[in-house]
Amino acid sequence: MIDPYKKFKNWYTKASIEFNGDHTAFALGTCDNNSQPHIRMVLLKKILNDGFVFFTNLNSKKGNHFKINKKLSMCFYWENINRQIRILGNGSILDSEQSDNYFSSRPRGSQIGAWASKQSKEIKSRKELRDKIKYYEKKFKNTSIPRPIYWSGIKIKPIEFEFWKQGEFRIHSREQYFLKKNNWTVRFLSP
Numbered sequence: 001m002i003d004p005y006k007k008f009k010n011w012y013t014k015a016s017i018e019f020n021g022d023h024t025a026f027a028l029g030t031c032d033n034n035s036q037p038h039i040r041m042v043l044l045k046k047i048l049n050d051g052f053v054f055f056t057n058l059n060s061k062k063g064n065h066f067k068i069n070k071k072l073s074m075c076f077y078w079e080n081i082n083r084q085i086r087i088l089g090n091g092s093i094l095d096s097e098q099s100d101n102y103f104s105s106r107p108r109g110s111q112i113g114a115w116a117s118k119q120s121k122e123i124k125s126r127k128e129l130r131d132k133i134k135y136y137e138k139k140f141k142n143t144s145i146p147r148p149i150y151w152s153g154i155k156i157k158p159i160e161f162e163f164w165k166q167g168e169f170r171i172h173s174r175e176q177y178f179l180k181k182n183n184w185t186v187r188f189l190s191p
């Protein structure tokens with residue numbers, strides 16, 4: 001059976017061993033309501049049977065794009081192993097139990113940061129942020145820190161994968177997996 005998840009996992013494992021950077025980092029694409037694409041790096045934190053999970057602030061710019069448009073794109077590039085993976089998919093909010101579990105596994109400083117940072121909103125100064133951090137450190141002193149309601153995992157369920165491997169003289173290999181009547185199908189693309 002054609003299974004792009006299996007291929008993804010093979011390449012991802014190879015990258016985890018051989019890539020000389022953070023193999024979990026990928027460019028996440030969202031679209032605003034003027035059809036303007038936006039990209040930024042995030043980290044892949046979970047691979048599920050039916051999707052890929054990153055965590056973020058749902059009130060951030062990307063979070064607000066996601067509220068109006070569930071279509072998301074991902075791109076990994078592992079330069080020293082000459083590979084790129086592109087994924088198109090649909091996003092959904094991860095269930096709260098899984099987000100709670102991941103949040104509680106994070107270092108305390110990151111948990112405080114999730115409360116203190118109103119991600120993507122303008123701040124007057126770094127001091128304003130430092131003061132907020134102090135405020136939440138005091139507030140949560142000697143207690144466990146709950147997950148902010150606006151901080152969550154987003155699962156991207158793929159509808160298309162492309163595996164790109166660099167070839168000599170730009171004769172790269174490109175394998176595209178797409179869904180045809182709910183079955184994964186593969187085709188090869190010209191570089």
Ligand SMILES: Cc1cc2nc3c(=O)[nH]c(=O)nc-3n(C[C@H](O)[C@H](O)[C@H](O)COP(=O)(O)O)c2cc1C
Nearest residue numbers: 025040041042043054055056057060061062063120
């Ligand atoms: C390598 C790298 C990994 C990052 N990982 C995350 C992440 O997992 N989640 C996140 O919200 N932001 C992450 N960021 C920050 C984002 O790139 C971005 O600055 C932030 O999420 C705000 O984006 P937005 O204004 O488009 O919402 C990461 C940045 C870098 C450079």
